[in-house]
Amino acid sequence: MGPAKEYIDQYLKENVLQSETIHRMKHVIREFSLRTPKVLVTKCIDGRVHGSKLKGYPVTTIRFGRTDGNIVSTNINNFWFWNRIDRVVNDALCNTPGMPALFIAYMHRSDIPGLGCAAHGGNEEAARAAIKDQTEAVRKVFSKEQLYVIEGITNTDLMSETLIFDDGTTVDSQEIVANFGFNEPSEIFHSAFLKYQIKDPAISKNVGFKTPEELFSGKVPDFYADFQTSLSLKSFLIREISAIISSGEMESQKLIQPDLFHAVYQKLSGIKDLPSTLLPSLLYQIIWNVAYTLNQKRKLSKLPAEERWKHLDHAEELICYGEGFELLQRNKAVLVKTGRGDDTDALLVAKKVLEKNRQNDPKPYPAIIHLNVEISGELRSWNDFNENVSSRVNTMIRNLDAVFHNQEMVILTTYSYLDQKRFYPIHTKSDPRISYPTDVISDINGEDKFSGIGLKTKEAFYAGEMIISA
Numbered sequence: 001m002g003p004a005k006e007y008i009d010q011y012l013k014e015n016v017l018q019s020e021t022i023h024r025m026k027h028v029i030r031e032f033s034l035r036t037p038k039v040l041v042t043k044c045i046d047g048r049v050h051g052s053k054l055k056g057y058p059v060t061t062i063r064f065g066r067t068d069g070n071i072v073s074t075n076i077n078n079f080w081f082w083n084r085i086d087r088v089v090n091d092a093l094c095n096t097p098g099m100p101a102l103f104i105a106y107m108h109r110s111d112i113p114g115l116g117c118a119a120h121g122g123n124e125e126a127a128r129a130a131i132k133d134q135t136e137a138v139r140k141v142f143s144k145e146q147l148y149v150i151e152g153i154t155n156t157d158l159m160s161e162t163l164i165f166d167d168g169t170t171v172d173s174q175e176i177v178a179n180f181g182f183n184e185p186s187e188i189f190h191s192a193f194l195k196y197q198i199k200d201p202a203i204s205k206n207v208g209f210k211t212p213e214e215l216f217s218g219k220v221p222d223f224y225a226d227f228q229t230s231l232s233l234k235s236f237l238i239r240e241i242s243a244i245i246s247s248g249e250m251e252s253q254k255l256i257q258p259d260l261f262h263a264v265y266q267k268l269s270g271i272k273d274l275p276s277t278l279l280p281s282l283l284y285q286i287i288w289n290v291a292y293t294l295n296q297k298r299k300l301s302k303l304p305a306e307e308r309w310k311h312l313d314h315a316e317e318l319i320c321y322g323e324g325f326e327l328l329q330r331n332k333a334v335l336v337k338t339g340r341g342d343d344t345d346a347l348l349v350a351k352k353v354l355e356k357n358r359q360n361d362p363k364p365y366p367a368i369i370h371l372n373v374e375i376s377g378e379l380r381s382w383n384d385f386n387e388n389v390s391s392r393v394n395t396m397i398r399n400l401d402a403v404f405h406n407q408e409m410v411i412l413t414t415y416s417y418l419d420q421k422r423f424y425p426i427h428t429k430s431d432p433r434i435s436y437p438t439d440v441i442s443d444i445n446g447e448d449k450f451s452g453i454g455l456k457t458k459e460a461f462y463a464g465e466m467i468i469s470a
């Protein structure tokens, strides 16, 4: 399988290394999630709206639902849609008492003609109607104290967000940038914060004892580019912002540019029936996105024309089908999630997008489809493995057959754990398209051969091999 194997090798090595970093920084992610609501975001399968970086939420702290154009059936029979919501609502009830879960349904758009949402043929009103359908249906079922519902718009050019609250209040990052005349991401912070080392010793150590000003300097600022730095700052900022708001020290705070802090705080305070426990995290999310937008603007302005276009337009390299792809960078993959009852429609859209990308930028390997199932618990017996992994993989492969017929392609089949995000390659059936050689379940794939510890050993061996050869 030559070039395809090379591509997948590289892809899986990156995944293993990143999941190691998540593991190492687990405590920081946990600190962050103690101060923020449980969040569910629904959005389009478009690879350009992938991920949670633009919101300032660390990977694994947001759950996603994805459908083409974010169109879903809100019929009570759509178990997948409603169950995803029940999961965050119950998570909030049990783990963040007093703070509702947060649900945001996003559409996406672009200021450049032709780069809007393909699933809606670029029609922004249709895209907006799709998310309105969802928010209206969800608001009818859950109270604001259980689940707070917002509509959102992602601008894929700058990754800026617009949040639309149910009383009509709109907060638009690009508008904030324009009103304040900001040019650089560092401008959203208070000068006193930028100038000195961060006072918290653990955070300061995690960011290499640099001042925030230093973290924003250079061609690729560490503030965004360095995973550990970025994560530590997210945790620090949410903690500080929560403390400022709960102590009522808005006037004397020396963290955020005072006028900006005041403006966003005033706007959020004026929203009718916004649960006060959500105010700090929403303020944090908005301010983070304003800075993120400025960083994207700066980054784009420095790119050569061809690279810039690749960033703005579709440039997905593969199709990812299933769950657990949060570690992938933006625009890497078209993401098809299970759960609308018509996966084949979404796969068809994904196939078209990938074919177009491959025409524009031909590759020495056939189309690659990565199929992953994600599990939240342990796999203790072969029955667990069959029920939660193998059988699901095989059911999903049937959808690929329906969409890709006899087309040449390579299928990578893997599973991952919710909190680890590492893909373990497996072979669940004999199929020449599943050609990547690694198979962590080989030799233990049967009731009499399987053991939980046996599987753990094979998983650790696989990860070790990938790290050594990376």
Ligand SMILES: [Zn+2]
Pocket (backbone or CB within 6 Å): 044, 045, 046, 068, 069, 070, 108, 116, 117, 118, 119, 120
């Ligand atoms: Zn779309």
